[in-house]
Amino acid sequence: MTGEQKPFRQNKELTERLDVDFALKAARLGIWEIDPATNLINWDDQCQELFGLANMNQIPYEQAIRYIHPDDLGRVDKAVKQAMDLQSNGKYDVTYRTIGAATGQLRWVRFIGKSYLNESGEVYRFSGVALDVSDDVQARQQIELSEHRFRNLIKEAPFAIGVYTSRELIIEMANDAMIKVWGKTPSVIGMKLADALPELEGQPFIGLLEQVYDTNIPYQTAEQLVNLVVDGRLQTYWFTFTYQPLTNEQGKVYAILNMAVDVTERVLATQKLVETQTSMRGAIELAELATWHLDIKKNTFSYSKRFMGWLGFSDESKTLDEAYNPLPPSYRQSVANAIEAVTQPGSSGIYENEHPIINRLTGQTRIIHAQAQVFYDAAGKPALLSGTAHDVTEQRRINLALEQQVQERTEELEITNEELAATIEELAATNEELAATNEELTEANDVLAEFNQHLTRSNQNLEQFAYIASHDLQEPLRKIQQFSDLLKTHYATSSGEELVYLERMQLAASRMSLLIKDLLAFSRISTSPVPPARVSLTRIVDEALENLSVAIDETNAQIEVGTLPTLQGDALQLGQLFQNLFSNALKFRRQGVLPKIRVSARSVLAVDLPITVKPARQAVAFHSIEVEDNGIGFEEKYADRIFQVFQRLHGKNEFAGTGVGLAICQKVVTNHGGAITAMSQPGQGARFCIYLPV
Known part of the structure; x- marks a missing residue:
């Protein structure tokens, strides 16, 4: 400090010591004043800059307002008039847009001022300050725009969204989807969540929201059960939802964003699918089918125990690569492509494929026929x-x-064709001789045709005779039985042998009646052709067992019936076949041993038939049906004899019967183009094998 400097006046007023011009420039404030008498504006360079002007320290008010945005001009003019109105307090504060005179630049400016009155109450001065507030306005607009977009995003979102503020969880926003989920109206906005949805008490959601608010840690869950009062009643729903904390600039939580998706239909569909699979599992096991599932989202296969046994797997779940390992290398890609194609959008959703598999433990090869269907979630x-x-x-x-047989037959035919070609010349040479003998053959054919006609008439007469004779024999038998009943009544008090003779006579008449009935049945089977109809052996066996239910119950017989085929035949004749076989098994049982009857079936190729089996009709394959019992059995040497009419291995007093039943069985099998055999040992039961064409 030099001696020329004046000492600092500590007691001078702060406002006097302040450099006002410096302060205005530092605050980027401009100064303006309007003379009400002349309507001229006096302003500094800063104010002129806000209007895009320069070197115009004085300007008429009418000229200055040309640079105000047209949309704001009315509002500015109204504020000026109000400030200069004697009834107002004279304050002036308005924010508007200016358009730069030279550049056309748009700015947001704020003009703040006051009008002053003289002693007579007239405005003599109107002045104030101005500043550029473009950055503040644009920032505020950006915030408002962001908030507007945020609100629109919530409102238009396809899933439920809500915003809860403060720890009291005030519902600040909720879109229509969330209102619908709650089963409420928009009136709940502004309420506490606990008050708007009182049914949430006792459920974990309020506590979870408070936890998110306190810890600033989001919470998310899938397939959460929620009980809500909708349409006036408490209902159960399933939701996937998220609680996301919203924080301010200081990182403090001020609200929670709740997003929820209703997955009730998907969860119920999944539960229904599990129930359906459980109910089907029993039927699948009975059908000796294996089951498998592919979780398309996880790319994992699951197998039933039967399938695991085929594949040699010990785990019921495998990845895609592991699942394809049992496939021969040449089949892996084609199977993978087929599965990939059926799981794509727009596919039929039906999978069907046939391919070999190799057991990973034993090396055994099987051929499987796989079928499957795609199931979809709630989103499709x-x-x-x-x-x-x-x-x-x-x-x-x-x-x-x-196919091998066909190939062999084809080769044989080719050889035969060569032989035939070689003999054609010989046949051609004999044509003349054959032509010469044609007349003789024609005469012989006429004789043969006449003989066939006689034979046909003879057979028809014989069948008619047997049928009529059987019917005619029934009438005298009935009279014998009726008269014997009258005689028994007449001699009821007799002490002689009359009753014994009458009982023997009735017994003989009953056997005669049974024999006639069996002969009638045999006659009908012999003369009745087999109609071409598909019949189920399972149904036929069930009906035969039902007809014998009394005998089965009386003997406590155990019956085991396996899977039986459906074939071409006559249901009535096949019913007589099985009923006679079951009746014999029950009749010829061992004393003190509960009778057991087992029925099973399998397929056998014609080339694999036993040598002794000679079917009545040729076929590529046959159904082999076995009826086995644990009865008294018989000597193997009588195996052919038992199928003859009236052949009995036991006395009529020991076992009742006419000796026609097994003859009927053989006739039925012959009518169906098959064959029947019997195998047995005394005391070891009997096994009847029936071969019927496929």
């Missing part, structure tokens, strides 16, 4: 490929054997 996306698999190895072996 493929979720599960579920199906069955059937072991068709034996069927394919039969097909292969048939």
Whole structure:
């Protein structure tokens, strides 16, 4: 400090010591004043800059307002008039847009001022300050725009969204989807969540929201059960939802964003699918099918125990790569492509394929026929490929054997064709001789035709005779039985042998009646052709067992029936076949031993038939049906004799019967183009094998 400097006046007023011009410039404030008498504006350079002007320290009010945005001009003019109105307090504060005179630049400016009155109450001065508030306005507009977009996003979102403020969880926003989920009206906005949805008490959601608010840690869950009062009653729903904390600039939570998706239909569909699979599992096991499932989202296969045994797996779940390992290398890609195609959008959703598999432990090869269907989630996306698999190895072996036979027959035919070609010349040479003998053959044919006619008439007469004779014999038998009943009544008090003779006579008449009935049955089977109809042996066996239910109950017989085929035949004749076989098994039982009857079936190729079996009609394959019992059995040497009419291995007093039943069985099998055999040992039961064409 030099001596020329004046000492600082500590007691001078702060406002006097302040450099006002410096302060205005530092605050980027401009100064303006309007003379009400002349309507001229006096302002500094800062104010001029806000209007895009320069070197115009004085300007008429009418000229200045040309640079105010047209949309704001009315509002500015109204504020000026109000400030200069004697009835107002004279304050002036308005924010508006200016348009730069030279550049056309748009600015937001704020003019703040006051009008002053003289002693007579007239405005003599109107002045104030101005500043550029473009940054503040644009920032506020950006915030408002962001908030507007945020609110619109929530409102238009396809899923439920709500915003809860403060720890009291005030519902600040909720879109229509959330209002619908709650089963409420928009009037709940502004209420506490606990008051708007009182049914949430006792459920975890209020506590979870408070936890998110306190810890600033989001919470998310899938398929959460929620009980809500909708349409006036408490209902159960399933939701996937998220609680996301919203924080301010200081990182403090001020609200929670709740987003929820109703997955009730998907969860119920999944539960229904599980129930359906459980109920079907029993039927699948009875059908000897294996089951498998592909979780499309997780890309994992699951197998039933039967399928695991085929594949040599010990785990019921496998990845895609592990699942394809049991496939021969040449089949892996084609199977993978087929599964990939059926799980794509727009596919039929039905999978069917046949291919070999190799057991990973034993190396055994099987051929399986797989079928499956795609199941979709609530969003319509493929979720599960579920199906069955059937072991068709034996069927394919039969097909292969048939193809081999066809090939062998083709080769034989080719050789035969060569031989035939070689003999054509010989045949041509004999044509003349054959032509010469044609007349003789024609005469012989006429004689043969006449003989056939005689034979046909003879057979018809014989059948008619047997039928009529059987019917005519019934009438005298009935009279014998009626008269014997009268005689028994007449001699009821007799002490002689009359009653004994009458009982023997009735017994003989009963046997004669039974014999006539069996002969009638045999006659009908002999003369009745087999109609071409598909019949189920399972149904036929069930009906035969039902007809014998009394005898079965009386003997406590155990019956075991396996899977039986459906074939071409006559249901009535086949019913007589099985009823006679079951009746014999019950009749010829061992004393003190509960009778057991087992019925089973399988397929057998014609080339694999026993040598002694000679079917009445040729076929590629046959159904082999076995009826086995644990009765008294018989000597193997009588195996052919038992199928003859009136042949009995036991006395009529020991076992009742006419000796026609097994003859009827053989006739039925012959009518169906098959064959029947019997195997037995005394005391070891009997086994009847029936072979019927496939």
